[in-house]
Amino acid sequence: MSAEAKSPPDAKPRRTQAERSQETRNKVCEATLQALVEVGYEQISTTLIAQKAKVSRGALTHQFPTRNDMLVAAFEKQVSEWRDGYPFKLDPEKEQLSVDELIDALWENIFSDDRYIAAIELMLAARQDNDLGHVLRDILVSWIRKRDRIAVRLVGGDVDDAEADLKVQLHLSVLRGIAMHQSFDSDPLTAHKLIDLWKRIARQA
Template identity: 60%
Template structure:
């Protein structure tokens, strides 16, 4: 009896996996090293972070690391950019979610769950503090951060209030983020895991009351409106 020819799906299933291109392998290594950098920053801080420690954590050779990032500064900036890019892809910032409106409490929950509550945010704080330095690294980090802030603020202010140019809205948004930042820092050293969620709920109640206050603009800016 003549054997039937193998179906196309069977032939395809028996094929060996296609090897990744050099560019794909290089990109995978870069991501692996950037992730290891963020983990190291969280675990031991900026000052103690070295390329030797990062290479070991990323499970790559020093040669492979320096091939992708010739200097420590280039690696630090790339890791920060990698983190910022990941933030731009979360709810409600990514375009794919098509979020047209958020309440202040929805915004606080989204930012906390997708950005601030993660250990990677503490790594970001290490880099933000490093950005204060008046040197090439500081300037590069500030450049990455400023571009992110401009994009983030324009998107979220529009989602919250349908405008981006009101001083009171911008100040209020910065206040909201500052409190979330403080809760994130507190969470990083408080052994009582119940405290941060309670602080978050308390802040949402306060933020909601501010949002609903008919005198919100005067409360935030300190300017008295002229009737």
């Protein structure tokens, strides 16, 4: 009779409140990003996400009072993962990158990701001047600015060199365009062929 209180072998690991919060927040964000990839922005509802995350709707609304709060948190999580993945996953001793290496790094860390398309879908849905749009833009710009500066430096340009910056923007645009192509075209080989062709052309310039 007294055995139940102390140490039931199955449940109750006794997490702190912070841990509990963080866990449901993570589950919700992860489910949101998955759902963005799998069913698309239009289909996302708080009910669906709660189910996918295996979290009660009450827990979800407690952590994210509004639907936008949920979307913003998910977006923020994804951006921070990209931020951590690039360029810090690169060999940190490399101060300089060949064009090929830069393209590969950007493609593998960011643009080839299914979730890049999901993020684009979110950004497009928020492209008008609504609340969501402004917040997402703010989250993006801080990352993008940093990402682009690092890319400029890695490719050997001066940070204030407008020409080098433009070149980096072109790199990013090319990869963005190829990523979009990939999301519509089922053939995954085409993307790699296009990247190879771009590498060849970029090397000359």
